[in-house]
Amino acid sequence: MRGNEVIYSLGTSNRTPGEFLHLLRSLDVELVVDVRRFPSSRFQHFKRxxxxxxxxxxxxxxxxxGQELGGYRSGGYQSYLSTEGFKRGLEWLEELARERRVVFLCAERFPWRCHRRFIGWELEREGFRVVHVIDEDRSWVPKPR
Structure with a gap:
């Protein structure tokens, strides 16, 4: 790892396409990694x-x-963290984040209510700086665990 790599997390929530694209541009990201287990939405523009x-x-x-890192796991997401599927997905996400500026995406706006927080904690253990974006002027960087 080169060190100091930043990876963003973002929830689609009820954002308009314009709001969503504006946020991505403001973060200067190149790649969106979708970690929704079921990549659908009641908002047409967020269906896969x-x-x-x-x-x-x-x-x-x-x-x-989403197959590897998506939420809604039998036994809970914390127990899923130790599986080969999760580890494989996390390694893939890390590789992508080393090559390009990445945001990983789910539906929930607030990361403390979403499995993105678990993914973020694991990325931090691997040396990434994880910034959970809530809105353009609001983000959440949890205290180190």
């Missing part, structure tokens, strides 16, 4: 197929890692 089209049309890359 629509999201890919939106992102690629604006010059952002997209990778789906």
């Amino acid at each position: 197929e629509e999201l890919v089209t939106l992102l690629e049309g604006e010059g952002f890359g997209y990778v789906y890692l």
